[in-house]
Amino acid sequence: MPALPLDEAGKYVAAAYLVFLALILIYVAIMAVKLGRIEKELVELNELADRAEESK
Amino acid sequence: MYGKGMRPLAIGTFFVLTGAFALVFFWVPADADQGFIQKIFYLHVPMAIVALGGFIAGGVMAICHLRTGNSKWDLRSYVSIHMALVLAVGALITGSIWARAAWGHWWVWDEPTLVSFLIVFLLYATYQPLRFAIEDPEKQARYASVFAITAGAFVPLNFLAVRMAESLAHPRVLGATGGAMPSEMRITFYVSLIGMALLFITLWKYEMASKHTTAQLRILRRRLLGDDGVAPTGRSAAPSTVLPARPKP
Numbered sequence: 001m002p003a004l005p006l007d008e009a010g011k012y013v014a015a016a017y018l019v020f021l022a023l024i025l026i027y028v029a030i031m032a033v034k035l036g037r038i039e040k041e042l043v044e045l046n047e048l049a050d051r052a053e054e055s056k
Numbered sequence: 057m058y059g060k061g062m063r064p065l066a067i068g069t070f071f072v073l074t075g076a077f078a079l080v081f082f083w084v085p086a087d088a089d090q091g092f093i094q095k096i097f098y099l100h101v102p103m104a105i106v107a108l109g110g111f112i113a114g115g116v117m118a119i120c121h122l123r124t125g126n127s128k129w130d131l132r133s134y135v136s137i138h139m140a141l142v143l144a145v146g147a148l149i150t151g152s153i154w155a156r157a158a159w160g161h162w163w164v165w166d167e168p169t170l171v172s173f174l175i176v177f178l179l180y181a182t183y184q185p186l187r188f189a190i191e192d193p194e195k196q197a198r199y200a201s202v203f204a205i206t207a208g209a210f211v212p213l214n215f216l217a218v219r220m221a222e223s224l225a226h227p228r229v230l231g232a233t234g235g236a237m238p239s240e241m242r243i244t245f246y247v248s249l250i251g252m253a254l255l256f257i258t259l260w261k262y263e264m265a266s267k268h269t270t271a272q273l274r275i276l277r278r279r280l281l282g283d284d285g286v287a288p289t290g291r292s293a294a295p296s297t298v299l300p301a302r303p304k305p
Binding site (some may be wrong): 004005008009010012013015016017019020023027031034035038041042045048049052 | 077091092093095096099100103142145146149150153154156157259262263266269270273276277280281
């Protein structure tokens with residue numbers, strides 16, 4: 001097949017690089033959710049540790 | 057501690073990948089034969105190579121797991137295969153986009169490179185269901201390691217078999233014929249490859265740090281609340297995060 005003109009080829013190239021960007025963003029979003037969960041649990045454990053110290 | 061050295065690694069990855077993409081769009085000339093769509097090559101090929109490398113690395117880590125019996129190697133192997141699968145999905149999608157632009161078809165079934173990569177991908181896609189199917193964590197880790205080693209050995213064999221196959225429509229990047237790229241293309245390709253490898257290592261470390269932190273939190277929760285305070289993890293495809301037995305008082 002002959003090389004596609006720039007205006008048509010550009011769409012495909014942009015799509016490929018956007019797929020890469022989307023994969024990274026999805027991964028970052030998933031990790032952000034995990035980080036949120038870890039933070040929530042840490043806060044909870046900190047409160048528990050405070051209460052345990054107070055009751056001593 | 058998997059978070060150690062994350063900052064320089066992440067910054068390095070960002071600069072190398074950004075530099076690679078800058079070279080792709082502002083420095084390297086368009087391919088005389090394919091034109092502008094050849095720019096996909098600097099993304100698709102490194103992703104495919106690093107994905108295959110990740111599968112092999114998973115196999116090597118699985119060997120370490122079986123040799124030492126240390127569950128941290130199983131976790132490392134699991135994360136490596138997990139990250140490689142993500143990159144393999146990217147390689148398949150970007151490859152399909154390139155094929156549509158270059159060949160007029162999203163997929164060509166009689167092309168050994170495409171089909172063999174799909175076979176490797178589907179093989180590894182069974183890794184997580186395999187793990188999930190085994191309830192006992194010890195058995196799960198052992199069987200998953202055997203799978204990772206066998207499948208990891210299959211990757212280079214598959215690669216060689218495809219190289220030896222004839223009537224290839226898929227371009228060869230690193231080889232006797234396709235390797236004769238102009239120096240600008242070669243430099244850009246290798247920078248992209250290094251960037252992708254760095255991205256893989258960064259994400260691998262990131263994921264490991266996340267899993268390690270979660271395990272540490274479980275240990276802390278048990279120290280504060282006792283064994284009853286820690287909810288059972290339930291059945292999972294992910295390796296059971298290392299939770300050492302609580303010492304008897």
